[in-house]
Amino acid sequence: MTDHAVTPWVILLPILLLMIVLIINRELAPLKQMSRALKNRSPDDDTPLDGQRLPSEMLPFVDALNSLFARIGHLLRRERRFVSDAAHELRSPLAALRVQAQVAQLAINKPEVQLRALDNLTIGIDRASRLIDQLLTLSKLDAEESVPDPTPVNWQRIIQDMQPLFFTLAQKNDIDLQVNYQGNPPDSQGNSLLLSLLIRNLVDNALHYTQKGGFVRVTLSNNAFTVEDNGPGVTQEQLTRLGERFYRPPGQIKTGSGLGISISKQIADLHGLQVTFNHREGGGFIATIMINQR
Template sequence: MSLFWRLGIGFLLLLGLCWGSASLSAWVQTRDTINELFDTQQLLFAKRLMALDLAAPDSAALPKNKALLHRHRGDQDDDALAFAVFTRDGKPVLNDGENGRRLPFDAEAQGFHDGRLTNDDDAWRFVWLTTPDGRHRIVVGQEWEYREDMATALVASSIVPWLVALPLMLLLLLGLVWRELRPLKQIAQQLAQRAPDDATPLAAGRLPQEVKPLIAALNGLFSRISTMMQRERRFTSDAAHELRSPLAALRVQSEVVQLAADDEAMRLHGLRQLDAGIQRATRLVDQLLTLSRAEADDARSAFQPVALQPLLQEAVTAQRSAADSAHITLQLAATARPVIQGHALLLSLLVRNLLENAIRYTPEGSEVVVTLESRSLRVEDNGAGLSEAEMQRLGERFWRPPGQEKSGSGLGLSIVRNVAQLHSMQLSFSQRQGGGLCVALRW
């Protein structure tokens, strides 16, 4: 069942329940008020009868209403009040000439009592008083049905208009709900017709304030999905583009090995080249996967406190053999022990790529100095350095400075840049005093 119909049925039940409860409460309160009013009226009327001279009334019964008023008698009810006066032994002295003639005598009753008229089954309300001299008994009665009809009429006069207004109110309320739900239906239609790769934000329009956070969350989700799809497409495109050359080289080396026949030297050379090509392809795939992971926004969910000084020590130790093979001095100078919120694996990959680049592209006999401070990390070498124009392009995907003799894919500093951005670090490149390149990270 739709939300519209659920709300409609719910409103109908709530309105019916509230109207029924209000009607019952109004009827009970009105009935109690009328009973109090008429009890007071009966007692007051009986007290006024006590003030009459009942010793020698002219007649035992007053004239009937019809005899007194032949015309213009108004809207009367004979059950409104009836009275009778008796002697102590039950002899009728005076009555109203209507129902008072049938009021039964009761020698013991005093105050309010319920009873019936003579030869009548309708319930009446009686009040009995005895005159101060004890010679007469006065009774004033009123039919219960008269009181109930009065209470029902008063309640109906106030509730019936609401009974008429409730259906109209319900229709207007349902119309308002339908009007307010229309934007949600339009959003549902937009989502149903939306292309899988469409990242266009949904327009909030005249949506209720309570729904706008949901639309904002959906727009954020669409943006993240679009970014993820673009990243996956870029990864696929980069992998297809960059693996083409290494795979072609591997195929050539495989052919060389096959053509070597009995030439042992050529076959060994081909196998060595094949092994080197496999290592380069493996390293390229590893870098592509690392770059893709570094670009993922969800890596922030795995952030935790990371101590940089032990991380740098491990990275320097891991690169020590490569530096020794290239006759490069690798030094670590830590003047502080900062702890930052980050992804430990990605930070270790950042440091590893900085050290690998420095060792790979620094001439033999040089030195690479890693300096750790409380708010910064620097990796400096004393190589040939780069021009200002070349430093501006450092970190671009698959870009390498011209004239490089060392093999590489141009992804190392791209990984560094993406990991730095993920950790809100500022990455900068500058010329080192005395020659060389300085890569600095600040947080």
């Protein structure tokens, strides 16, 4: 190769290399900028990344990161709500427990007063324990996007397994409880433990709020599970708010946290079931689970 042929390459090669470096730096600039943004990003920042200036080959990676940020943001908001709910709802029962403990300490020379305070303390501890269990259940359900550990579910068997518990509670409260099997829905995929909790919450709710001497009817048909009672019921306005967390209709004498129906609705939603609440003709309340919805 002659000097005349080599000379242009000697001149052009550095220019070409410089142009290549400049082009690579220009193309990689958005990536470097994103890298700096990610390094300085707040742990709870779920703002989506802007991938408009990035090469098209990087867009799937950016979309995956944005999806991850969205899930983490949802998780953090859920955990904050759980902590806030727990702190708010536990404040009152813990204060009441402290008062009863102080009464028991001061009533050393008054056995009857001390015994009453200790009984109230035990009842308060049971209520606080139930509230904590319900809050933990809500937190767990919030984290589920589909039914965990699904297995074939037989509704009649689930109800039959819980019948002794229901009749014991009904007898304790002097309530006439009837369980009617008018059919048996086909086995479907679901979580038996969660569905048992759904059924128990609805039946417990009816037995809890029905006055002594009242009745509760539990009915299973081919496509629905129904719980009806002749208790005090609720107004139409209150009916529309049932299921809101910590909501309890005004004027309730019976104790409760307002979480039972919320948990029931979440379990039903997770299984693709519909739960409805209505007034009972003649007074009372009806809760219905439509089973064959999918």
